[in-house]
Amino acid sequence: MEDEQADNIIEDPNITLALKSNLAVIRCLESTISEIEKTVLQQIKIRPEFKKLLTVPGIGEALGLTIMLESGDMSRFQKVGNFSSYCRCVKSERLSNGKKKGEGNSKNGNKYLAWAFIEAANFAIRYNDKIKSFYQKKKSRTNGIIATKAVANKLARACYHILKDQVAFDVNKAFT
Template sequence: MKYSGIDLHSNNSVVSVIDETDRVVAEKRLPNDLTKIVALLAPWQAELAGVVVESTFNWYWLVDGLQAAGFTVHLAHTTAIKKYDGLKHSGDETDARFLAHLLRLDILPTGTILPPEHRAVRDLARKRMQLVRSRTSHILAVENITARQYGNRITSNQVKRLDKESINQMHLPEDVALAVRANVAVIATLSSQIDVVEKRLHEKVASNSDHALLRTVPGIGQTLATVIVLEVGPIQRFANPGNFASYARCVDSQRMSNGKKKGEGNTKNGNPYLSWAFVEAANFALRYCDQARRFYERKKARTNPVVARKALAHKLARACFHILKEQKPFDVTRCFA
């Protein structure tokens, strides 16, 4: 039996193949060319137990291409892999061999490889978030300009309604008015593109039964339900609600010894988009759900507002797990009992 590991970079990859004794039988640095990588692995394909690819920013093309070529591919969960710190030498070749070594020992931490069509829609939802954040930065820029000029800042909704005529009526200095017009032009462009993206996302997820179920949760509307559905994927990949809440970054990362906190683990381990979604859901639930507000107030009385808000996000994350797992609408009495 043979095992392969690929240390993937932005423009090249180191491909290594080892046998059952960790002896290297093939190894080469290749450009990021699928044809050349497949050609190197082809002589060993019948014996390969699998090919391990690092979960870097650019893994799509390689994983999809190897799967299409008939290889069994594993996506390495890089943040969960830690090599021995005392190694005297390490490099791309040793990294590739180490991935193959973990696969041989059957202790490789892996990530989920979602289908390409699911990833495309999920990435479109992430693009929407990027556009919204960019628009927000321009809105804040206009608010800050008005605060500097008048001592009072206008609201974000007022900024969105600005046009050429209304800017002229503000009687700003010529150069300041030019800066505002530049921000407003970008805001208008981003808003139109956000509308286009949101329309497409709605078309893609509107028929998803999970999307409708998630919208029964207090604080979760169409946008947050879309993000959660696309980021979660198959709920069956999570063994229990605790695993799901951890993946959504809704639990603390702590190292405990003798009942005392001795440090923290990898606080960024998990999905940042789900973390954002559940915190946003908690903020909205506080406004519109009495049970959620009472839960928050009880927590805040014992801790502080930040921890209490995170606790509410954790509660909603666990509720969403049960909803998706059981395919039943949200039960407020069960969640906040």
């Protein structure tokens, strides 16, 4: 929206002034964000598998960079489940001798990866029909938060294979 449009839409001069000042702040923040993004892209070493991460539904440049940088060397994860646990996409509980262990262990892992995969899951549910179908089926049996977490777990597992094996994302393989 331009300043002239604000004059035409709103008759009250006080509200128009507030709208114009908010628009100026938004423009300033947008330019600062793009400047920061440019600087970050110049300073980091983008690995070749980053481009493949962008093929995952719900993952754009910001989330892709977050996942790539926060994951680090994938060889430190023995199995895909270890990576999924590190991303806080699965519960940290286990059974030993019929007793629950590790229940108070929910804050272990990487909170930034947890955030990134939940964000990616929300976008993927919105824009990918196959993932949306999986989400709705899961949601009918549980609640929306658990269903979103299940999608995030599937995306984390797919990203593990993308980063470790440099394979392309296949929605049919990930959500069957």
